[in-house]
Each structure stands twice: as C-alpha cells, then as structure tokens.
Amino acid sequence: AAGVIQSPRHLIKEKRETATLKCYPIPRHDTVYWYQQGPGQDPQFLISFYEKMQSDKGSIPDRFSAQQFSDYHSELNMSSLELGDSALYFCASSLNRGNEQFFGPGTRLTVL
Amino acid sequence: SQQGEEDPQALSIQEGENATMNCSYKTSINNLQWYRQNSGRGLVHLILIRSNEREKHSGRLRVTLDTSKKSSSLLITASRAADTASYFCATEEGAQKLVFGQGTRLTINP
Numbered sequence A: 001a002a003g004v005i006q007s008p009r010h011l012i013k014e015k016r017e018t019a020t021l022k023c024y025p026i027p028r029h030d031t032v033y034w035y036q037q038g039p040g041q042d043p044q045f046l047i048s049f050y051e052k053m054q055s056d057k058g059s060i061p062d063r064f065s066a067q068q069f070s071d072y073h074s075e076l077n078m079s080s081l082e083l084g085d086s087a088l089y090f091c092a093s094s095l096n097r098g099n100e101q102f103f104g105p106g107t108r109l110t111v112l
Numbered sequence B: 001s002q003q004g005e006e007d008p009q010a011l012s013i014q015e016g017e018n019a020t021m022n023c024s025y026k027t028s029i030n031n032l033q034w035y036r037q038n039s040g041r042g043l044v045h046l047i048l049i050r051s052n053e054r055e056k057h058s059g060r061l062r063v064t065l066d067t068s069k070k071s072s073s074l075l076i077t078a079s080r081a082a083d084t085a086s087y088f089c090a091t092e093e094g095a096q097k098l099v100f101g102q103g104t105r106l107t108i109n110p
Helices: none
Strands: A005-007 A010-013 A019-024 A031-037 A044-050 A053-057 A064-068 A074-078 A087-094 A107-111 B005-007 B010-014 B019-024 B031-037 B043-050 B055-058 B061-066 B071-076 B085-092 B098-100 B104-109
Touching: A005 A087, A010 A019, A019 A087, A019 A107, A031 A074, A044 A064, A044 A074, A044 B098, A074 A087, B005 B085, B010 B019, B019 B085, B019 B104, B031 B061, B031 B071, B043 B055, B043 B061, B043 B071, B071 B085
Parallel strands: A010 A107, B010 B104
Antiparallel strands: A005 A019, A019 A074, A031 A044, A031 A087, A044 A053, A064 A074, A087 A107, B005 B019, B019 B071, B031 B043, B031 B085, B055 B061, B061 B071, B085 B098, B085 B104
C-alpha cells in the first residue's frame, strides 16, 4: 500500500540558509500534518492543513511557513535556519480529521 | 506543550514476557493513538482508541482507555526482540493535532 512520501530524506544546511521539505500524502488523504522531533524528544506538532486550508497551528516559528497544494502535497519552508532547527521533520496524513495519522519516514535536517 | 506522560520511561524485559506501558493525559480527547518508533526512524501507527471505547485489541497488542482517570495502557504480549523500540502515546485534541507523550523505551532481551 502507498505510504506518505517525504523528500528529501536527509538535508544539510548552513546557518541562515533556507530549506524546503516536501510531503506527498497517501492518495485520497485530504489532511496533512507537520511535526518536528528534536534529538531524544517527542514529536511536536507544527501545523496542519485540511482541504488545502490551514487547519491548526502549533509551535511553529515565524521563520517557517507551509502550504498544501491542489494535488494535496504539502511543503514546509524554513528560512534563516538556526542550529536548533536540526531535527527530524515528519509529515503525516489522514483521511478526514479525527482518524489515524500515518507518518512518513521523515526528513533529517542538520544545520551546521 | 506535552499532554501525555508515559510510564515507565524505560523498560527492559526478557523475550516472551509481556510489556505494559502507561500513558496519562490532561485534557479531554477525541481519541488516543499509540505509535512505535525505532531509533531515528519513522513513527509507525499501532492502534487508535476512541474516547467512547474502553479496550481494543490488535494482534499481540491490547490497549485500554480510562477517560475518568485520563489514562491509557498498551500491553504487548509474548514480546519479541523486534518489539524493541520507543513507544509513544498521542492524544488528539479538538483540532486534530496529535500531542505526544515522552515515550517509553522498550528493550527486549533475547
């Protein structure tokens, strides 16, 4: 069965650079979520989209923005990267809200 | 902010034994989900239990939910070495976002 696809899987950036992470949800899933997991930490919710509209917002820095496109894929844009942004970034998708969220393999971002 | 508190933080048992992990939360929930994560890898969805359910089974997994005590437990029976992972509970709050607990690191010794 198709799963959530994230790209790239690994990304290395310098401080103050920008990064774009992509997420392709499971086909027919209309809701996308982004989470950040620091080393040894639990995942923290960043932002979600339902039917291409922002649905909920968590602890997402102002330097980050995201959107969901007409084909339901989503992109997380991160600017002015800081060392503390180094983390695993997970995308998850679900069919409608209130159902199981299926996670992608994550993008490991390293900021040097 | 953290919603769930997991107990224990780490658990080490022998293969074949049962493993029980507990999760407590603070606010009203729509559902509670359990996930498994191997070191540095993705989160694998294990089971979802809705707020109006008390118990749910899936293979060797048994999840209970007590909304009066705001707690849930995950039981893995007849553990295997491949069950070694971190286990997270996550509660879904009103607007769908998942709030994760700190996780339990489970080690199954052969």
